[in-house]
Amino acid sequence: MIQSETPASLIMIFGATGDLAKRKLYPSLYHLFRKGKLAEHFAVIGVARRPWSNEVLREHVKDSVLTSIKDAENIEEFISHFYYQPHDVSDTDSYIELKKLANELDSKYSLQGNRIFYLAMAPEFFGTIAEHLKTDGLTDTNGFHRLVIEKPFGHDLESAIQLNNRIRKVFSENDIYRIDHYLGKEMVQNIEVIRFANAIFEPLWNSRFISNIQITSSEMLGVEERGGYYETSGALRDMVQNHMLQMVALLAMEPPIRLTPKEIRSEKVKVLGALRSIKVEEVKQYFVRGQYGPSTENGEHVPGYREEVNVNPESNTDTYVAGKLMIDNFRWAGVPFYIRTGKRMTEKSTKIIIQFKDVPMNLYYSSDKKLAPNLLVIHIQPEEGITLHLNAKESGGQMMETTPVKLNFSNNDIAGLNTPEAYEKLLFDCLRGDATNFTHWDEVALSWNFVDKISTYWENEKAEFPNYAAGTMGPKDADELLKQDGFFWWPIADLDVDNC
Ligand SMILES: NC(=O)C1=CN([C@@H]2O[C@H](COP(=O)(O)OP(=O)(O)OC[C@H]3O[C@@H](n4cnc5c(N)ncnc54)[C@H](OP(=O)(O)O)[C@@H]3O)[C@@H](O)[C@H]2O)C=CC1
Numbered sequence: 001m002i003q004s005e006t007p008a009s010l011i012m013i014f015g016a017t018g019d020l021a022k023r024k025l026y027p028s029l030y031h032l033f034r035k036g037k038l039a040e041h042f043a044v045i046g047v048a049r050r051p052w053s054n055e056v057l058r059e060h061v062k063d064s065v066l067t068s069i070k071d072a073e074n075i076e077e078f079i080s081h082f083y084y085q086p087h088d089v090s091d092t093d094s095y096i097e098l099k100k101l102a103n104e105l106d107s108k109y110s111l112q113g114n115r116i117f118y119l120a121m122a123p124e125f126f127g128t129i130a131e132h133l134k135t136d137g138l139t140d141t142n143g144f145h146r147l148v149i150e151k152p153f154g155h156d157l158e159s160a161i162q163l164n165n166r167i168r169k170v171f172s173e174n175d176i177y178r179i180d181h182y183l184g185k186e187m188v189q190n191i192e193v194i195r196f197a198n199a200i201f202e203p204l205w206n207s208r209f210i211s212n213i214q215i216t217s218s219e220m221l222g223v224e225e226r227g228g229y230y231e232t233s234g235a236l237r238d239m240v241q242n243h244m245l246q247m248v249a250l251l252a253m254e255p256p257i258r259l260t261p262k263e264i265r266s267e268k269v270k271v272l273g274a275l276r277s278i279k280v281e282e283v284k285q286y287f288v289r290g291q292y293g294p295s296t297e298n299g300e301h302v303p304g305y306r307e308e309v310n311v312n313p314e315s316n317t318d319t320y321v322a323g324k325l326m327i328d329n330f331r332w333a334g335v336p337f338y339i340r341t342g343k344r345m346t347e348k349s350t351k352i353i354i355q356f357k358d359v360p361m362n363l364y365y366s367s368d369k370k371l372a373p374n375l376l377v378i379h380i381q382p383e384e385g386i387t388l389h390l391n392a393k394e395s396g397g398q399m400m401e402t403t404p405v406k407l408n409f410s411n412n413d414i415a416g417l418n419t420p421e422a423y424e425k426l427l428f429d430c431l432r433g434d435a436t437n438f439t440h441w442d443e444v445a446l447s448w449n450f451v452d453k454i455s456t457y458w459e460n461e462k463a464e465f466p467n468y469a470a471g472t473m474g475p476k477d478a479d480e481l482l483k484q485d486g487f488f489w490w491p492i493a494d495l496d497v498d499n500c
Pocket residue numbers: 014015016017018019020021047048049050087088089090119120121122123150151152
């Protein structure tokens with residue numbers, strides 16, 4: 001049940017000394033606290049192996065908050081709710097101590113037995129922790145018990161099924177919150193509203209009026225210190241299996257009959273189930289992979305992927321993926337959804353471009369010239385907003401000449417609006433029991449099923465890497481994907497249809 005008020009709760013963070021907790025979880029919890037969105041009755045237990053004390057954790061939390069928020073009011077009160085338990089998650093005995101501390105805090109803060117277990121750790125520990133929580137009695141309370149799981153949820157369909165079976169022995173599907181932080185982004189959440197709350201879009205949102213949809217999520221950074229993880233993942237598993245396919249599902253789904261988690265997820269599941277399955281021999285026709293090579297920026301050497309720490313110097317791992325997805329249902333028959341994502345590209349940006357079909361003929365001056373197509377651009381990040389590209393009369397001209405114009409809405413221009421960080425929203429949803437913006441097992445399974453065919457083919461074929469220089473928009477072959485259909489990637493910077 002979704003609660004309107006945040007209920008009292010004990011939040012247990014496994015991996016409390018790690019990067020995610022420091023950069024995302026503590027600042028997000030603090031934001032909720034400051035906005036009064038965290039119940040007065042809350043306590044946090046941080047768990048990790050390091051021999052820290054409550055005081056050390058509290059200072060660490062304070063530092064992490066002060067890094068992003070300079071005027072952190074009531075920070076001392078906030079950190080006083082944090083407790084630390086040194087604990088190796090594979091060590092059976094340490095759960096007894098953890099249970100004792102949890103029960104003490106339950107009484108001290110009147111937490112009503114409500115517990116959130118946040119697994120901010122490497123995925124190989126997820127199953128073990130979930131099992132111990134049950135066998136060692138941490139879920140033996142009267143309140144709710146919710147398990148929040150970070151990505152990656154498995155490495156392929158097979159491992160995801162195994163993991164799911166393990167955690168489902170302890171938690172029901174309704175109590176499992178699989179994080180996809182893109183679902184916490186303001187403009188990703190806005191996709192549904194743009195589509196279903198505007199009479200001008202929904203009638204056009206189909207194969208009769210849309211020629212293609214493009215989703216780009218580009219990053220400027222390389223793999224940084226995450227080479228070890230990334231070598232086993234690559235861009236396909238790291239970004240496409242989850243974030244990119246989730247955006248496709250939101251763009252393509254049918255209107256849900258109600259805005260409940262069950263109905264929304266069920267519509268997304270139908271889209272993922274309708275993705276045209278790619279046969280091994282077709283992978284090259286639908287997908288392009290890339291890996292960044294070295295380059296020079298302002299006279300400085302920018303390392304190629306194979307030079308990064310913990311990366312095999314002959315690595316076959318993809319740091320870039322572009323693909324053409326077809327959704328074989330009535331609404332989308334024949335409309336390609338192009339996706340691309342990669343590290344060390346020209347800029348950090350996530351944008352969705354919906355390109356509408358051309359009008360039947362150009363009635364206006366220069367009628368031999370093609371009119372610019374109408375585009376709806378959804379800016380996910382760093383700007384947040386939408387732009388509608390239209391054609392209008394060239395101002396002051398004698399002839400009926402057209403010129404492209406833009407209608408712009410930018411969230412960033414609303415004074416005083418400070419869009420909450422994705423993790424803040426997702427933590428708040430979890431506290432209230434709203435699983436809408438978390439991925440259901442059926443979505444995870446269908447996404448892996450789709451991606452596995454591609455990864456299996458790629459793992460067995462040695463690629464000619466590197467094939468794009470750091471600081472560029474990826475390999476040339478990605479342009480061919482669209483060219484063969486008569487399209488091209490719309491630029492993501494200062495999109496100006498006139499110059500394309
Ligand atoms: N960092 C990020 O931006 C993102 C991370 N994620 C996911 O979040 C999860 C955590 O990532 P991240 O924080 O970067 O990882 P880190 O390596 O920074 O942190 C891992 C944490 O696990 C603890 N740990 C490791 N082994 C044990 C053990 N046996 N018993 C108890 N604690 C242990 C470590 O603490 P100690 O050494 O003290 O034991 C540390 O607190 C991963 O699944 C990752 O894929 C997802 C999206 C983004």
